[in-house]
Amino acid sequence: MHQRLFRYMVVIMACMILPVFALRGEDLAGNSAAAHEEDKPIDVKEIIFEHLGDGYGWEVPFNHHKRIPLPVVVKGSDGKWHVFSSGKITDHQDYTEDGVTFRLAKEGEHKNKIVEVDALGNETRVTDMSVTKNVCAIFLTMVVIMGLCFWLKSWYKRNGYKVPRRGLGAFEALIEFVYNGVIKSTLKDKAEKFAPYLLTVFMFIFVLNIMGLMVVFPGGANVTGNIAVTLVLAIFTFCFTNFFGTKHYWKEIFWPDVPLWLKFPIPIMQLIEIFGMFTKPAALTVRLFANMMGGHMIVIVLTLLIFIFASFGPIVIGATSVVSVVFSVFMLLVDVLVSFIQAYVFTMLSTIFIALAQESGHEEKHEKKEDAGGGAKEAAAVTTL
Template identity: 45%
Template sequence: MLKLSKSYVITVAFLFFSIGTLFAQHTNEENHAGASESHAAESHQEEFSAGDFVIDHVSDSYDWHITSWGETHISIPLPVILYSKHPELHDGKAFHVFMSSKFHHGHDAYNGFKISTSEEFKGKIVELDAHGHELEKPIDLSITKAVAGVFVSVILLFWLLLATARSAKRNKGKAPSGVQNLLEPIILFIRDEVAKPAIGEHKYEKFMPFLLSLFFFILINNFMGLIPIIPFGANVTGNISVTMVLALFTFAITTINGNKHYWKEIYWPDVPVWLKFPLFPLMQVVEFSGMLTKPFVLMVRLFANMLAGHLIVMVFVSLIFVFGGLFGPAVGLGASPVSIAFSVFILLLDVLVSFIQAYVFTLLSALYFGMATSDHH
């Protein structure tokens, strides 16, 4: 148990921090800080938009919004890290680091940068020329809310797993207790019910650290996304950039560990010659497409399921304001118990979905590893 935990911790560190870095570089979620925080102050001036309300609360942002009351907005600014493509506009300085509070919730520009409201770059940080016109996006390495959520989950997982390792060492030969009693059955379940049947008795061990990393990372971030209290509430697994990285890790490990039989079945499968003849490589195209489709399905399944849960909850909450705007405050107040009841039901259902999605992603990854390493029969 202790030996496994050490290798597991190394894999966790590599996986999680890679996700954080890649997400910061490639995040494509819309920044919602300005829209969500100004909504409370502007609600008396413009009609409530359910679509904007829902999207704003599931999108990423450059700060961590806590609450709004009237014109008072409480949020935690996050570091903005930019590499300018036009250093001549910044006195030759290309690298810029400052806090997101400099943007004043997206209303102001700072040091030649601003959060765009244009159709092309909406929600993204763009560079401005000397006249204040938008040029293009800089290289954005900012610590957004989703990236901060990844770091929070890393800290929490390190604490849980190191505590489990210490407990296993201390209680060697004894019944598990404390956090070890919570996590050890899960680790044994992944080993005995997922890794061994899918990969094989003699080949599963080297894949265990990664499989456990996948399962615990997905599970804990699924749970954290359901708790709307800082430092939780970041929609990490509902962000396609994160699920893409997880799927790419599975794809890379599958490709690297593929044996001779695995590649033979892709490029020269056991089918009639006319189906695999070089002038008409039908089966090669089918098999190669399947190899690329598998990680794509992993990415979309996790993203869609977790995002859908958050969207449905926000839709039920927005119904209160929709009915209030259409039929008056009394009707909105009357609809609130029903909306809240359905929201609580969906949240409870999301707890079950969180377990299922973590299990399915891990199981399918193990099956792909097993297919790549299986021997010819």
């Protein structure tokens, strides 16, 4: 066992040290074209934002220029939908279809977005429904989750009361953990009604987070670190909270138990409560987005340190490589944990928000209030995470 570990360590060290020698060799060789290219200062910000943002193609490992082409779907000024491969516009060249010219904007307000170019060369943003990297990752996640769920379902059908092992067992354990630990303990008898949504949200975020950590093709997309995605998820939670809200919940908003002057004739409390309705999903949106984007950003920055320090010579670059790799591995491991925690926290907050809107009646008011108080405190604690 120890021998094996030692051998792995040696291989890893060799992998880290060898490039240093290779670079030194290149330096000694003098003015090779590659060395010249490496000497050019790199645009760190550009690289970071490219990796964090969405894209019309999907990067492949070990190549900066080739991308997996994805379908671009845009509505031109002629009112028609145009569908073409993203391979046609990768290098910011013009693509003309049916007399309408599209281009990937090089700079300006719509940088790296598809714009329509008119005869005078003016760029205008078009209605863009392209299946981008993130959309593609969402589709893949859908497939993965559905696959897992139907696999588990068929397991029950085939094996009766046998407990699934290994991967499927882990998946089931995850479901049970979330269902019993979060949903059931907070929503009590209403758990079954909201469990499908909350479990879907958890699985969706969790799978996307984990896939985002994988650097090569089926992963690598920073989807949950994209505000559009978290916004939609938060809107779903908002809808579930308010559409299924009880009479009591609405009464608390429009006619809360406070001194009359606080709610009439100037509706101070109502304004605060209605504002509160919207801050909850806003908090959900921002915290998931910021957490996941931060995780991705740290790993990218750590990796980029190697290239930033490249100009200081082989010794520095070697040392930086080792340190950077060690730190990025550490950060990626932390991110695995964060992936789970963020999915968990989003689900928990959604559950609490839904539970707060499920309060009802006076008969169970007392214990419920205590419950909700605890829940709100918990929510406040978690929001700071």
